[in-house]
Amino acid sequence: MTPGDLDTLISSIAVDPVAMILVGLALLVLVILIIGTFFGYFRVLLNIALFAYPVARVKAVGNPFVTRSQAEALAESGSFSEFLTVLMESGAGPQIPENTTLEGVEKILETWHYQEIQKMGASLPDAIRPFFSAYIGIFEGEQIIAALRSVYSAGIRPGAPAHIAEIGCITPALIDSIGESTDIKDLISRLQGTPYVAPLAAAFPEYEETSSIGPLESAVRLYVMKNLNASKGRVDPAVLPAVLAFTGVYADVTNILTLLRAKSRNLPLELVSLWLVPGGAYYEEWRLRQIYESARPADILRQLEGSEYFHVLEPLVQVPGSSIDLGACELTLDRYMLAKATGLSSVYHLTGGPLIKFAVSRKYEMRNLRIFFHTGFEMRTLEEALPNLVLQEAVS
Template identity: 30%
Template sequence: MSNYAYVATRARSRRSRLLPAEAYNQLLNLEHAEIARYIQDLEYRREIDRYGSTLSGADLIETALVDNLAKDVGDFLSFSKGKLRDILHVYAEKYRVDNLKNIIRGINQNMDKTNLERLVCPINDSDKDLYNKLYDSKTVEDVIASLEGTAYFNPLKKALESRNSDSLQPLEDALDLIYYRNLVSNQPSGGADVEVYRNFIHLKVDIANIKTLLRMRHRGISAHNELLINGGSISIDLLSSTQSLDDLLTSLEGTKYFELLEPHLQKDSVDLNSCVHSLDEHMANKTKRFSYLYPLSVLPVLDYLLKKEREVYNLRAIIRGKQAGLSNEIIEELVVV
């Protein structure tokens, strides 16, 4: 039996302790050591204390952020029971896919184990064991070979063999397809609590498909429709028939997505970053609304995790931007609030 009320209460409690939007302007004017002390007084004390004797500056903060996010995901998996836990277990595959992407990118850039660990958030001990094996890889091919016996091996091997360049995009696309197909095919049956989760999945799949087409159509690619995912509210046939960004925008007329994208897809000005930002903002707002309308569902947890991911992303953008010597104005453009 699912324990929605208990887990939703934990999610709302943690959500109340996230950084308010106005805090990011304050952080822009602090040095790394001051930022570390600031977040230590929030939810990151355990991680700052744990790594403070061996790391400092941006490395300390980034490691603490990634570790704390992994702990949060693991906590909610352990808090949950029944159908709720099953749903979260499938959703949490997102973090494993992101971890594998980061490892593949890192190995491709000849990163050492220490730097790779700062990019990865293992959810449990079995993840840690797998990633420790992957850190020793010398090439991307070694990473994929080490994944033999997992659900990732065959799709990645096929993508590696069929790619026409050294680009990692086909490998990342293969990982995304694994995640989304698993998400769509493992929807539980049930009442209102499950129905709102289905709506969330439709939204997530729609946005993933639109992002894929934005990337491809902007580069003049009209093929590779196998990268589109069934399970959204927008017809795959309709989306795959588009040949350009104009076609894509036309296919979305009458939907909220048209309103979100149209200002950024003008004939004389195409801004894909703003498109992605608008889609992500829409996802966050809809998830928040779902969480309030359906408090006894998985949505309060998903709403919290999306907000937590955003907080970690923003803090990493600030510390790495400062480390790179970027101006506050440029860093502000990277921060999503």
């Protein structure tokens, strides 16, 4: 082949430089997409690996006291001592000496519940840790509300102070100090150093004006919900759907119960509006205010038609004008919350779902055991406790 022939061959296969650039860019985009897809899958696999141990642990520990089989086994106990034996043999509950007082049982159950959540938290990956740090605030806030109610009630009808458990910022020294409170203002001053003093101090003028503890309880719930909502921005996107699903339902249920309680006392809308927590899955605050304009609690429930909440609460709605059993509403919504948490465990079974289900179930396990103990201490048949329990089989 002569040099002329070689030049002719090269010229025949020459490519336009612009076309070469376009082909190069296309290849670069393809490589980036392949790498991005790979790292996307890698991130998913990494999250699954990080959640493998804590998920396996909570599944192994389980939540037996929200199952009907375990509840019936406890209910069939022929005596209180036999009940304690069945509880101990389950291997999953707290250790309670036979001669423990009811107040002592309350303390043991609260401590057991809190420690169980802490144990789970010790193995949590950073991807979901901010949510559970905020979640513990729910129970911390409940203790503050219990303290508020105890001091408030003492000024109206003196009685035994409420039991306050050691949770989060609530130390033994603070519990002793709370017990010495003379009134609400004094109690708030004793909460210095905790995150609750600021919201309570802000709500105190409204408490004085209305003589209702509602503004103070609402201030605590709003603070807790604010932290829960803030945690959504600090968790990994991979676990965010499960967190959003829980916090949304929790906010809705809290608001529905607020509306029902307030309507049963005929409180004004202007006041109730201040108590609504943000972040609901179905209902924004403007819609909740509309719902509250209903004449009666039963009418509030009817305004929920079209939502899952109406589906579970519908059996409680009687003929127009009839009263609504608030206790039955709370029990029904508790069962609904357990059902939702169980559903999350199935949908997000490799990451946050089982952890949320475990934590929510532990709360209701504590509640169920408390009901059993109260039934026993009141010398009633333990089977009488069954209709009041929150069980997985009790929801659909």
